[in-house]
Amino acid sequence: MTQSSPSAMRSVAAASPVLILVAGCLIAMLTFGPRASSGFFLLPMSNTYGWGRDVFGLALALQNLLWGLGSPFAGAIADRFGTVRVLCVGALIYASGIALMSYASTPGLLHLSAGVLVGFGLSACSFNLVLAAFGKLLPDRWKSIGFGAGTAAGSFGQFLFPPLAxxxxxxxxxxxxxxxxxxxxxxxxxxxxxxxxxxxxxxxxAASLPNQSIAGALREAFAHPSYVLLILGFFTCGFQLAFVTVHMPAYLADKGITADIGAATLALIGLFNMIGSLTAGALASRFSRKWMLAVIYAGRGVAIAAFILMPITPLSCLIFGAALGLLWLSTVPPTSGLVLLMFGARYMAMLYGFAFFS
Known part of the structure; x- marks a missing residue:
C-alpha cells in the first residue's frame, strides 16, 4: 500500500461525517449485540456440561473485568497509532473468543474464550473506541449527537441480538x-x-496544543477531581448493567417467567435505550451534563428498587425493561462529552477508557 492511500482515506472520511456515523454505529451494534446475548447461553451450556451457574458467571465476570481493564490500553494505542489497527485486532480477538466458546467443554476453556479473549477483544473494538473516533473525526456540531447515536446503535444491537440468539x-x-x-x-x-x-x-x-505525553495526560486527568468523580459514577453504572445482562434471564426463569419474556425484556431495554441515548445526546449540548448524570443514576436506582419490591409478572418485566432501557446507556453521551470538554480529543480514547474500566 502506498503512503498516499491512508491520507486519501482520511480525507474522504473527514469530508463525510455521515459515513463516519454510519460505519461507527454499525460497529457499535455488531460488537455490543453478541455480548448482550451472553446470558442466553448460560442455561444450555450449563445443562450440556453439568456446570453450576458459578462457572458461567465467573467467565462473564472475567470478561467484564478484562473489557474494562483493556479499554484504557486499547485507547492509548488508538490515540498513538490510529483507530483502525486497534479495531481490526480487537474484532479478530473477539470473534476468535466467540468461536472458541462454542467448543468450550471445560470450565478453563470457557474462561479463556468467553472471559479472556472476548473481554480483551471487546476492549479494542466496542463503542468506547467508536465514540473516541467520533470525538476526533466529527465536526463540533455533530459530536453530541454522534455520542448519542453511537450509544443508541449499541443499544440496537442489544435489541436485535437477544431474540436472534x-x-x-x-x-x-x-x-x-x-x-x-x-x-x-x-x-x-x-x-x-x-x-x-x-x-x-x-x-x-492536537495540532494547536503543546506536545503532551501519555503520562502527562494521565497526571493531568487524575489530578482533576471532576474526572475522578466521573470514574466513580461509571463504576456504579457498569455494575448495574453487567449484573442485569448476565443474571436477568436466569433470574426470571427461576421466577417462572418464560425465556421469550426474558428475551423480550432485554430487547426492550435495548429498544428504549436507543431512545434514551439519542435523547441524552441531544440534551447534552443544551443542559448541564453533571446534572443529567445525577438524574439518570437516581432514576435507575428507583427503577431497580421498584422491580425488586413488586411481584414478578410478565407485565412487570416488560415495564421494567422499558423503564431501565431509557436510563441504560444514557449516561454515556454526557460522560464522553465531559471527558472531551475537560481534556480535548487528543487522548480521549484512553481517558474515556479509564472511565469505562471503572
Missing amino acids: TGLIARVGWQETLLVFAVVLLLVLPLSLALATRGDAGTRQ
Missing part, C-alpha cells in the same frame, strides 16, 4: 449460534476503515 439456539443449537455470531463480528474489519485516524497528531486540537 434465542431463535437460533432453539433452531440450530447454541454452538452453531456462537459460530454465526463469530462470523458476523468479522464485518467490523471493513467498517473500521471509515474511522481512520492519524494517532496522537491527528486532530485539529
Whole structure:
C-alpha cells in the first residue's frame, strides 16, 4: 500500500461525517449485540456440561473485568497509532473468543474464550473506541449527537441480538449460534476503515496544543477531581448493567417467567435505550451534563428498587425493561462529552477508557 492511500482515506472520511456515523454505529451494534446475548447461553451450556451457574458467571465476570481493564490500553494505542489497527485486532480477538466458546467443554476453556479473549477483544473494538473516533473525526456540531447515536446503535444491537440468539439456539443449537455470531463480528474489519485516524497528531486540537505525553495526560486527568468523580459514577453504572445482562434471564426463569419474556425484556431495554441515548445526546449540548448524570443514576436506582419490591409478572418485566432501557446507556453521551470538554480529543480514547474500566 502506498503512503498516499491512508491520507486519501482520511480525507474522504473527514469530508463525510455521515459515513463516519454510519460505519461507527454499525460497529457499535455488531460488537455490543453478541455480548448482550451472553446470558442466553448460560442455561444450555450449563445443562450440556453439568456446570453450576458459578462457572458461567465467573467467565462473564472475567470478561467484564478484562473489557474494562483493556479499554484504557486499547485507547492509548488508538490515540498513538490510529483507530483502525486497534479495531481490526480487537474484532479478530473477539470473534476468535466467540468461536472458541462454542467448543468450550471445560470450565478453563470457557474462561479463556468467553472471559479472556472476548473481554480483551471487546476492549479494542466496542463503542468506547467508536465514540473516541467520533470525538476526533466529527465536526463540533455533530459530536453530541454522534455520542448519542453511537450509544443508541449499541443499544440496537442489544435489541436485535437477544431474540436472534434465542431463535437460533432453539433452531440450530447454541454452538452453531456462537459460530454465526463469530462470523458476523468479522464485518467490523471493513467498517473500521471509515474511522481512520492519524494517532496522537491527528486532530485539529492536537495540532494547536503543546506536545503532551501519555503520562502527562494521565497526571493531568487524575489530578482533576471532576474526572475522578466521573470514574466513580461509571463504576456504579457498569455494575448495574453487567449484573442485569448476565443474571436477568436466569433470574426470571427461576421466577417462572418464560425465556421469550426474558428475551423480550432485554430487547426492550435495548429498544428504549436507543431512545434514551439519542435523547441524552441531544440534551447534552443544551443542559448541564453533571446534572443529567445525577438524574439518570437516581432514576435507575428507583427503577431497580421498584422491580425488586413488586411481584414478578410478565407485565412487570416488560415495564421494567422499558423503564431501565431509557436510563441504560444514557449516561454515556454526557460522560464522553465531559471527558472531551475537560481534556480535548487528543487522548480521549484512553481517558474515556479509564472511565469505562471503572
